[in-house]
Amino acid sequence: MPNNSPAGKKTALRSLLAYGKPHRRQFTLVFFLTLFAVAADLLQPYLVKVAIDDNIMVGKNDFRMLLIICGLYLLLSLSGFVFSYLMNNVLQYASQSIIARIRKDLFRHISRLSMSYFDRTSSGSLITHVSSDTESLNQFFSQVLLSLMRDGLTLIFIVVVMFQLDVELTLYCLILVPVIFLIAIAFRRHMRKTYQRSRTALSRLISFAAENLAGMSLIQAFHQEKEQKSRFADRNRSYFGANLSEVSTNVLFNRSFDILGGLAVAFVTWVGGNAVFHGNVEFGVMYAFITYIRLFFQPISTITQQWNTLQSAMVSANRIWSVFAVQPEVKDAVVPVNVDPKTVRGRIDFQRVHFYYEDGRPVIHDLSLRIEPGEMIGVVGVTGAGKSTLIGLLCRFYDVRQGSVKIDGTDVRDIPQAQLHRLIGLVQQEPYLYSGSIVDNVRMFDESISREEVERACRFVGADELIGRMRNGYDTRLSERGSGLSAGERQLISFARIIVFQPKILILDEATANLDSYTEQLVQNALRVVSEHRTTIVIAHRLSTILHADRIIVMRGGRIVEEGTHARLLELRGYYEELVRHSRGKAGVG
Known part of the structure; x- marks a missing residue:
């Protein structure tokens, strides 16, 4: 105030x-x-x-x-x-x-x-x-x-x-x-x-x-x-x-x-x-x-x-x-630990994590989780289960109240934020596009990334065809938030960003929630491409998105209540099966 x-x-x-x-x-x-x-x-x-x-x-x-x-x-x-x-x-x-x-x-x-x-x-x-x-x-x-x-x-x-x-x-x-x-x-x-x-x-x-x-x-x-x-x-x-x-x-x-x-x-x-x-x-x-x-x-x-x-x-x-007087609650460590992106393997460890927002209500309770390098993890649960909060702690949008989050054994609080955010690629449900050309949006106005790299990335994720149909191709100027493009087209451009910036960890926060079946298939193909050799965490609104994940984490009330493959979780006949049943009966589980 x-x-x-x-x-x-x-x-x-x-x-x-x-x-x-x-x-x-x-x-x-x-x-x-x-x-x-x-x-x-x-x-x-x-x-x-x-x-x-x-x-x-x-x-x-x-x-x-x-x-x-x-x-x-x-x-x-x-x-x-x-x-x-x-x-x-x-x-x-x-x-x-x-x-x-x-x-x-x-x-x-x-x-x-x-x-x-x-x-x-x-x-x-x-x-x-x-x-x-x-x-x-x-x-x-x-x-x-x-x-x-x-x-x-x-x-x-x-x-x-x-x-x-x-x-x-x-x-x-x-x-x-x-x-x-x-x-x-x-x-x-x-x-x-x-x-x-x-x-x-x-x-x-x-x-x-x-x-x-x-x-x-x-x-x-x-x-x-x-x-x-x-x-x-x-x-x-x-x-x-x-x-x-x-x-x-x-x-x-x-x-x-x-x-x-x-x-x-x-x-x-x-x-x-x-x-x-x-x-x-x-x-x-x-x-x-x-x-x-x-x-x-x-x-x-x-x-x-x-x-x-x-x-x-x-x-x-x-x-x-x-x-100006407001200071960031999340600050770089006094003695930061610099990491070389080329040597990062992508192992993630949540160790006895507790977290709550300003109101003091617990959101994450004593959560521990290890994700191996290159592993693809699906995270499911109803609204309020703590899925997005978990991602926010990994990206260090917030700091844990107790416990730690580590990448390759290094606490994310010790890694400079600029380096941490280059290690993690985040694709959200509504990817944000800026006023500017498609080239600028893919490389995020970073002139050190060449146009050839942008075009190669777009071809890699399958976005080249849709860009080719535009009047000015890669020089087509987008309005604020990318109005005029479908949700799937915006997602493909955001996947091209991942290829360009080469993060070691990929996070998809309900990235296919608002897509039709055809567009979702295009995005799924792009997902397979960009997740290769990367540790990938997929927060799923549609459970079909994570059927082939190496492991599925089921969250409820800020805790992990079940984990395993899709088939293994169905055999348990527990909370995951209930989520699957609801998703087949009505949309809206996420």
Whole structure:
């Protein structure tokens, strides 16, 4: 959970500013460019004052001097434009570089977290962190810092120039400052609430949309379109209302400052006009005062509004750094044992393994199992028997609570995860394909694997024929998750991956569960090819998948209750026979 305490926010702010340290030179340059841009803009009314008081009002009619003043005015205008242009470009380069680095680090950190984290964290909230929250941080650098520098310098410059023009008139104008701050304080709390409510509603909307898009096949399969549309409309309506409330509050705040600015101009005109009539103040000075007092309110309004952006950025930073603070539960050993894939034979030992998830309910109970190199093992049992958990422990998605899992006598906890995952090839019920070409999907974007190796692997598992029927062959680009391909075609591509990466241990997690008979036969042929000379574990949904396995493990309640060949288990007339009877009578045993 995010740490919303002041200490947590300070930590997030320090961490955020640490990302800005490599760009100190750019921010220093932005400061000076801002200083020059503000000076160029605010010197223009002073030039008009000089033209009025030193030329026109005294009747000099010095056209040469007026021409010089006009030239300087034009030069200041162009300089202000150039400095502002450079300032915004430098700032955007620095801020975008920082946010790009944060996004990269955040994605890399998330990809290293243990599976238990994804079990309890929705994908929608993680998408919000990577997209919406990082964009809030971008606004911190591109808007808040810019406003603090530009508007802060503008206020200081205006006050200094006004004091140079007329001290008494400036003091009269500064009477309005407490009123300005009272209005800002009065609105700030309400503006913060409306802003946070709007951002929260947007986050929920994005999260809901992301999760529904990920599960669209399930929504359509159960005809939930109407229900999900209604739920989306509720969240959309909530965001709509929160957004309107935020906009109306900002409009009311801005109009209050406009009214106050108008009153200030009227006050200066009255006081300054009397002074001009009595000869105490020059007309050009009053003109400059009126211009500066009108400019005085805009930066105050902008800075006050940026308070909400700052608060949003701090909340987003807190969320992001709460993710950074999560450490993987599964970590490499302090002194890892490096294994040479060429020497791995593939013997697997589960030794008195106990495991439970966060809720503490036991899933695996004192399980011991040895699988010999090259042996093909079938694992069967009803849902919840612990089959997939067993595989998760071997792949080290989770760590055992007691006991050990070993490969060739080496505890998987001692093997670096990068090496372990290259030793084990996993084919799941729904193989994941990425947006990209078939070649990229087979070699998993590893450029060190040649195209020839990919094509050879596809021919080896029988996928070459189906790829040849595609318009662009191996260069055919697949959409996300491989939509457009049948389940069997996706499985064949995943088998080709196995051939390419040459793992010593092969795991099939209900890989034939959703296939028709013809496609299942193609996959079975591919399975025989890829399992040759490999230790193979097949979690079976269809018992026909593992009839010819060297050994079948029957699990129930996290324990192995029976094991043996298909024929031997039938002779026992026990739990396995019951599973076979159920599978023949109705589908769904797995």
